[in-house]
Amino acid sequence: MDGSRDLAQQRKFRVGVDVGGTFTDVVLVDEQSGEILVSKVHTVPEDPSQGCIAGIDKALADYGIMPTDVAFVVHGTTIATNTIIEGKGAKSGLITSDGFRDVLEIAYQTRPNLYDVFYDKPRPLVARSRCLGVPERIGPDGAVLVPLDEEALRRAARRLVAAGVESIAVAFLHSYRDPMHERLAGRILQEECGRLPIVLSSDVCPEYREYPRTSTTVLNAVLLPRVTPYIERLEQRLRERKVAPELHLMTSAGGLMSADVAKRHPVHLVESGPAAGVIGAAFVAERSGFGNLLALDIGGTTAKAAVVHAGRPQITEQFEVGAAAIATVTSPKGLGYPVLTPVISLVEIGSGGGSIAQVDPGGALSVGPQSAGADPGPACYGRGGALATITDANLVLGRINPDYFLGGEVRLDRGLAEEAIRRAVAEPLGIGVVEAALSIVAIADARMTSALYFISVEQGIDPRDYVFVPSGGAGPLHALSIARALGVGRVLVPPTPGLNSALGMLASDLKHDMVRTYMKHQRAADAGEISAIYGEMEEAIGRMLAAEHVAPADRSFLREIEMCYVGQSFHLKLPVPSELDGDGVGRLIAAFHERHAEAYGFASRTEPVRLVNLRLSGIGKVRRPVMRKLPDGEGGRQAIKGYRPVHFDDPRQPVPVPLYDRRLLGTGDRFDGPAIVEQMDTTIVIPAGASVLVTEAGSLLVATGAENDANTGRNPERSDNDAQ
């Protein structure tokens, strides 16, 4: 029994459910033994909650577990991102201060690409005809300059209702300073609009700078009518099945949030699924002693790459949804829609097992970003899909076992795969089917290599100093060739790569972030007032954690403050002690000068400091899953269950390679490539020249035999990874 939470006696399993574009993964961890049970079903794109429930049902049935034995349910979802990317958000209205209705149209007034004559600005999420200004104005000091014109607001509300909006966002200038007008507007809108969700910027992210705040508020408004019913359906179905514990959702920042909170703040779920994958990779790597890793998750539709340094994923406080890449300080903003919530930094590209290969009119072979999705899926699924995909190519090359896909759940038809590739690629290009399949895989590998290249080399990180952790059902199929292309020496294949995101959810804590813009000159700052605000925020988060059944002993709070010299706009974040007494402000300011000198090489002790934002993170500790040590192996050969011809580089002649059964491998087993390792959730391709060691934590540590970099003049430095 998990002693850290006051849960009833009989509950024993934690369940993580990850909905990907193609498959829905379910992982169950036995709270006492640490045993991991896994299950996988097809995603139901029209209603992903159906897939979730089907997956849970299947897992419970497969392993004979009673619904009442479920102690904890976590869900990672791509519904928020997909809603935005596919342009399926709700029809919302936006109410702004009069004279500023074009805040979304104007955005940052920059173009996202300096030299592209044909650039586009992202289309505003609310059409201009539904963005309305209402007379009201609050000044930067909180003073009312123009009272809220309630009649004008009611007229605006009626116009929006008549236009058929499903939700309304309200973002007034300086509402971070004083939310009075927004709250009053909220009440009036509720009267006028009945049950329509009303989203106030001062509730969603009370931070200054109107465009990113309005954008975040609008995103919440556009998502709410789509995401809330989804979560409710899921809760309903769980209740019907007598699964009692409250549902939790994974946030963009890699923490957990209760369903009740998530229903009000769906904007925190935008990067839910990807965040879980990174947490999962970091968790697995840590268990094998690695803190620095490149994580690449290849699913059915996309691949996502992230860097983890010293065990911690990189967190960004603001990002853009719908943007293709990480923005840098000098790269123009405005590729997507700004979101002011913490997020794990990662890059996503449209390349996954279901990515479609085709020859374009110019005669070039392209792979992705279109995907065959879950339904009908790749041609080899035999569900009526006729398009050639990466999975079909891997099957043709002998890399995937047609009889052991998903542990034999899905039988693949090699004939259909060959036929699809012949028609779509081989014949148009006038090459053989195997050669076509090799080309498809090579192009897919190159695209995924580029994504990793972007997050490492292009950020000044040498990938050769990092361990590469592949995950997702298709990750280990491609990992070795990508690692070699990047010159990475070591690949760590997790015990259940195909279920990494679901596992990551079970390795996360409950986490709520709150921010209040304080914005006071050091003269005006008051320790008592600051403590009182933190006290209020702690109480609010404490209530959330209590509602999530976190015992007081398992709650912890991190107080941070952002400060700058009066006149600066970017802030430095410093920790705030929980007891801030009389001269607490003085000590904070002294610490700020020091931190500034450290960061920028100078401090100006005579200049006034501004206390900008008070941030609080409340964490509800969730015990990590206990993982069993893998029993000792017998060398490795015991796991060979047969041989199969596989194409590596040569289209003419397949090489017969040994097939290892992952379940039969034990700690300390070693073997060399070429080899294939099969397991229920993935297939690992080990080319010649690579060698595998099975770690105690159950991961495979593969030496890639990447070309040596002796001629680069590079000093062989010890990285922290070398220490283990």
Next chain:
Amino acid sequence: MRSEVARRAQADGLEDIDPVSFEVIRNALLNITEEMAVTIRRAAYSTNIKTRADFSCAFFDATPLCVAQSFAQPAHLVSMSSIVPAVIREIGPENMQSGDVFLINDAHRGTSHLNDITAITPIDVQGRRIGYFANMAHHVDVGGSAPASLGVSREIFQEGLIIPPTLIARGDRIDHNVLNLLLSNVRAPRETRGDLRAQMSANVIGLRRVTSLVERYGADFLEKFFAELLRYTERWTEREIRRLPEGIYEAEGFRDDNGMDDEPVRLRARVTIRDGHIHLDVTGSSPQRAGPLNCTRPMARCAIAFVSRCLIDNRLPVNDGFLSRIHIDGPDGLCCTAQRPMAVVGGWELAARLTDVVFKALHPALPKRIPACGKGLIVNLGFGGHDPLRNEYFCYMETIAGGNGARPGKDGPDAVQVNLQNTENAPIEEVELNYPILVRRYELIVDSCGAGQFRGGLGVRRDFEFPHAPVTCTILSDGCKFAPWGLDGGDSGAPARFVYDPEGEGRVLRSKCTVDVPTGGRIRIETPGGGGIGNPTLRRPESLARDLEDGKVTEEWARAARSGSGAAGSAPGVAAATGGAE
């Protein structure tokens, strides 16, 4: 198996560096300039630098050639490449010590206007000159006759403090005499001090980072790399230019006036694409004259560098390998090759129009790739006065977006910075928090777009109020008479308009002026809309309907566009001034 990076680099014919190291160092260097940029932005005080990102950072090798540059403003494409070597020549590399910071803003020594102050730092590692870091930032004020140094002057001496190459810090020891001299000549010394310090710390960060790069790879290897990167960039640039149609292309265009009288300023562009080089000859442009609308040769070169980059591979690195293929020709002493002692603060308004004219010249050669004319302006705006809330003199400047020209096959985006300029807007909440200013209105200007099969983008209206104290307001712009042109039958966009007391007296201001505004007074800025492309009667009805529904155009505008009467896009009362000018 060869790696991805190996293939990329080898395809470009790298000679004596392994491709993985080439890519890693190239990106590490860019990352250093990027980190310098982060430092400036975060440590800076003035809105123009910290929020609007009006600065850039670069690394020069010991030669000194620009090897890597990180920047957000295309206007900075050329300036540093020209001024940094000039300073090093003038001072002598042997007189510059590692870690020194030299400042320069003298436009006529080879940079832009006086507001752009460049900080240069030599870098030695293990006793050997590895190169120089430099960064350039647009300061809110450098003195002169009007707030934000945007005044209408006859000579550069009236435009502000001229800084020749001047040592301001040796290592971490700032020369307070020099600093004091500078700060005593500017209107917002607190901000200027913070911004200068941010610039100096950026170079310190660069020094630290490049030292560890040298320790890792060795100075010899890095030098080899710098040369290789420049060769690689030039080869690639040449290949790209050779894919453009060779020939000589000409066009001309005008600015309203130079601020002193009503005589238009002529810009002539003769663009030659030949043998893998691109030349812009400005012979035939108006001569330089007393008044702020002159630009230096490097500023004019920006126009051709920018247009060239729009026509070649986007991924090309920005360094002297690229610039060695881009030339500016024509005699000194023209408005766009101005010499001492000409005033130059309005030079970017000239360079902006020159960019439009270069695009127009190339339109017959590349009709599917050239946009119609857009805002075509910087729209400089400055305020200064006593801030009673903070009891100090304050000075504030910003520039405002407008309509982009239509593109072949696509409308022009609304409310964006165009061409050389890509500064962000100042968030209203940030402005009001830091300055005694209220922004009363910030919106699209309905009907300001040029009609066409593809319409131009809408211009922007921004109203300022000064609720606490009187201010001096300076506008340094243009574009009130010559509106942004359309192409292939598209109409021109609405011109700019500057209005004093817009909801009362409604006096229209000159595009270059300094006015006193009393407490509670208001100023309105209206920026131009973009020109359209193609006959307006060919516009798809659903596109027109969408604009009508969004309230971006009125029924009246739509009627004019449908009938092809040409009235659309010209704001009431100024149509006559735009008629047929270009």
